[in-house]
Amino acid sequence: MTIPMNDIAAQLATIRPAIDKRIAAALDHGRFINGPEVGQVEAALAKFCGAGHCVTCANGTDALILSLLALGIGPGDHVICPAFTFVATAEAIAAVGAVPVFADSDPDDFNISVASVGRCLDMLSKAGTPARALIPVDLFGLPARYDQLSKLAEENGIPIICDAAQSFGATRFGQRVGQFGTVTATSFFPSKPLGCFGDGGALFTEDPDLAARLQSLRTHGSGHHKYHHVSVGRNSRLDTIQAAILLEKVAHFQTDIALRNKAAQTYSGLLDGRFRGQKIDGDASSTWAQFAIRFDNQDHRHMAQNALSADGIAHDVHYETPMHRQPAYAGHPTDPAGLGVAEQLSETLLSIPFFPGIQRTSQTRVIDILTQNALGLAA
Numbered sequence: 001m002t003i004p005m006n007d008i009a010a011q012l013a014t015i016r017p018a019i020d021k022r023i024a025a026a027l028d029h030g031r032f033i034n035g036p037e038v039g040q041v042e043a044a045l046a047k048f049c050g051a052g053h054c055v056t057c058a059n060g061t062d063a064l065i066l067s068l069l070a071l072g073i074g075p076g077d078h079v080i081c082p083a084f085t086f087v088a089t090a091e092a093i094a095a096v097g098a099v100p101v102f103a104d105s106d107p108d109d110f111n112i113s114v115a116s117v118g119r120c121l122d123m124l125s126k127a128g129t130p131a132r133a134l135i136p137v138d139l140f141g142l143p144a145r146y147d148q149l150s151k152l153a154e155e156n157g158i159p160i161i162c163d164a165a166q167s168f169g170a171t172r173f174g175q176r177v178g179q180f181g182t183v184t185a186t187s188f189f190p191s192k193p194l195g196c197f198g199d200g201g202a203l204f205t206e207d208p209d210l211a212a213r214l215q216s217l218r219t220h221g222s223g224h225h226k227y228h229h230v231s232v233g234r235n236s237r238l239d240t241i242q243a244a245i246l247l248e249k250v251a252h253f254q255t256d257i258a259l260r261n262k263a264a265q266t267y268s269g270l271l272d273g274r275f276r277g278q279k280i281d282g283d284a285s286s287t288w289a290q291f292a293i294r295f296d297n298q299d300h301r302h303m304a305q306n307a308l309s310a311d312g313i314a315h316d317v318h319y320e321t322p323m324h325r326q327p328a329y330a331g332h333p334t335d336p337a338g339l340g341v342a343e344q345l346s347e348t349l350l351s352i353p354f355f356p357g358i359q360r361t362s363q364t365r366v367i368d369i370l371t372q373n374a375l376g377l378a379a
């Protein structure tokens, strides 16, 4: 029996009748763009995370791009982000003509290193091109160190755009993602913790003016009516049908988060200190977009990949190549002290099957395979 990375079909099966009903209702009313479900889901999402305003959009990448545009960041501006992330973080910066500046990661929680952000800020100031914004990423569902990062951002007078594509529903200091930074961007790509059945994204902010600018930008920079344009925007709305699907899914999200945490706890218990996972600080909770474990080198990870494949167990590497080594993003400024941790993480992390409701027997089999193969595990 094979064990998949994710099991979206099984999750869908349990809510299928309710989803069918909501899609049928949207087909009946026919308002496929900006239908009533869009406003309803924005209210539900803002309530879920305790944010003042929610603006939905077409996907998580656009959410980042819209944030940058709304904050007036454009050609030649420098924006700090981690080198160890999904490409969309750097891509959004480059897409508005700005320059991504790559910071290193923390070896324990895998998120952007606060010390490295400090070095990047100093380097850019000295070069006469001070950073215009900071985009931390909540990697694998764990919120970044927003207390320390906010202090640095305040000292430098720059906004924080939270890339929360993997972490919607997670918490730090008892607050949900969506309440940190100047603006928070998330994604509803199907495999994210809260996924729709297509592309989708959302933005959260406490600032009503920023929310209004985001609303305008996602609809061609529209002004007081639909053929009046106050800025160069984009076409980036959440489809009514995806909003209808999300309305149903958000009602079950709290349960999903509990199941994700239970599965993470089971893995942690089975690992029993033999493998190093992502360190979750006591003041934080994760939504576990991925469950990644760390090997002591690339060869041992490779042996683990082979052993899992031979047993029909899925696995994946997030992420094989840090941004500064990607052909499209090489040559941008980096932490002057180097990106050693990002490089090490890209060589040693392995994501194993993880989804709400994964069976304990499956989890045991995954860890047994890894243990039996006596691989060099990072202690």
Ligand SMILES: *Cc1c(COP(=O)(O)O)cnc(C)c1O
Pocket (backbone or CB within 6 Å): 059, 060, 061, 062, 085, 086, 088, 089, 137, 163, 165, 166, 187, 188, 189, 199, 200, 201
């Ligand atoms: C998935 C992801 C995005 C982009 O989201 P899409 O909806 O796929 O555009 C951005 N940043 C990170 C860290 C992601 O994992």
